[in-house]
Amino acid sequence: RYLEHMAGIKKVFLVCDPGMVEFGYADRVTAVLNKRTDPVDIDIFSEVEPNPSTDTVYKGVARMKAFKPDTIIALGGGSAMDAAKGMWLFYEHPEASFLGAKQKFLDIRKRTYKVPVSDKVTYIGIPTTSGTGSEVTPYAVITDSKTHVKYPITDYAMQPDIAIVDPQFVETVPKRTTAWTGLDVITHATEAYVSTMASDFTRGWSIQALQLAFKYLKASYDGDKMAREKMHNASTLAGMAFANAFLGINHSIAHKLGGEFNLPHGLAIAITYPQVVRYNAEIPTKLAMWPKYNHNTALADYANIARALGLPGKNDEELKESLVQAYIDLAHSMDVTLSLKANRVEKKHFDATVDELAELAYEDQCTTANPREPLISELKAIIEREWDGQGTEK
Structure with missing residues (x-):
């Protein structure tokens, strides 16, 4: 109705x-727009693929130049919203540099390359999955068409103007997608909570998202409509948390695994989660660099999450492990296997790329807010544990 x-x-x-057109979701949006008293011209770009590429972004920009819109509506999961953010940026600012925009930084407010603000076209995000939170975040994950490496472009210039979070769009999402995206919600909220940039504000959003997700994800997977609405809200809450506190190496690693092995983002995230929580909770080799983070609190933070979820444990170590096991059990209850091997990644391909993947994960933007500053060798060890999902099977 807002539209x-x-x-x-x-x-x-x-x-x-293409699925948004095929299954009638795009028609729902255009039907509302066509009810307006003032006529609206609509051009539908339905060529976004999973893990959207720079080629797709520039193809959309060319269409926008011909159409000259005043509003861009991103309808879909993270792929559609991220692709639309790229189109939004490069349409208004053709001089902008993808090379510059993807550069890693420590403080988003003091970055070397300033992403220009887009203020002529209004961006509206309408999520149709309960996972990415991209409708409220300054992230756009774009894959370089030449190198096939995924980069999380991060700048508040990429923040959407409006988010329409309507549960009708997730009532019929397939079970497998519901599982993967829901596990991503939990990861967003967890990483935001333990981030070096977490605050009282972001931790409140994180805990609320985690409580909703652990309570309602399995029921949402089973098709309960009320649970799906709760998960949709949890996704946006987690998005608000990590839009301000940012993420960590769970996403750094998953970005690279997804790009290299063509894994769905939520699946790569889920495989990585147990390994990263256990790694972060150890005494660090190097302390994270953020000035406000003057000692490692990751283990205590994970324990606080477990307490908020009502999980058992006599001390912080046991509480952390209860959190990991709760995640593993939830994933298994939805038939999600937590290893690369079980998800058809070939050992030869894995062995040939693991060193490069560790280096790329270190260079990923999400690494800077991780509570434990990783060595490349440590990232490699985490990825190697993901091959057979060490510690995730009973």
Whole structure:
């Protein structure tokens, strides 16, 4: 209904994947737009693929140049919303550099390359999965078409103007997608909670998202409509948390695994989660660099999450392990296997790329807010444990 009455909409560029058109989701949006008293021109770009590439972004930019929209609506999961963010940036600022935008930084407010603000076109995000939170975050994960490496472009210039979080769009999401995206919600909230940039504000959002997700994800997977609404809310809450506190090496590693082995993002995230929580909770080789983070609190933070979830444990170590086991049990209850081997990654391919993947994960933007500053050798060890999912099977 908001789209029916929102001011300033005359030309809408709707970005989505082919499924949004095939299954009628795009029609739902255009039907509301067509109810407006003032006529609206609509151009639908439905060529977004999983793990959107720079080629797709620039193809969309070319369409936008011809159409000249005043509003861009991203309809879909993270892929559609991230691709639309890239189109939004490079349409308004053709001089902007992808090479510059993907550069790693320590403080988002003091980065070397300033991503220009897009203020001529209004960005509206409408999520159709309960996972990425991209409708409220300054992230756009784009894959370089030449190198096939995924980069999380991060800047508040990429923050959407409006988010429409409507549970009707997730009522019929397939079970497998519900599982993967829901486990991603838990990971977003967990990483934001233990981040070196976490605050009282972000931790509140994180805990609320975690309580909702652990309570409702399995029921959402089983098709309960109320549970799906709760998971949709949890996704946006977690997005608000990591939009301000950022993420960690769970995402750094998963970005690279997904790009190299063509794994769905949520699956790569889930495989990585147990290994990273256990790694972060150890006494660090190097302390994270953020000035406010003057001693490692990761183990205590994980224990606090476990307490908030009502999990058992006599001390912080036991509580942390209860959190990991609760995640593993939840994943298994939805038929998600937590190893690369079980998800058809070939050993030869894995062995040939693991060293490079560790280096790329270290260079990933998400690594800077991780509570434990990793060595490349430690990242490699984490990835190697993911091959057969060490410690995730009973």
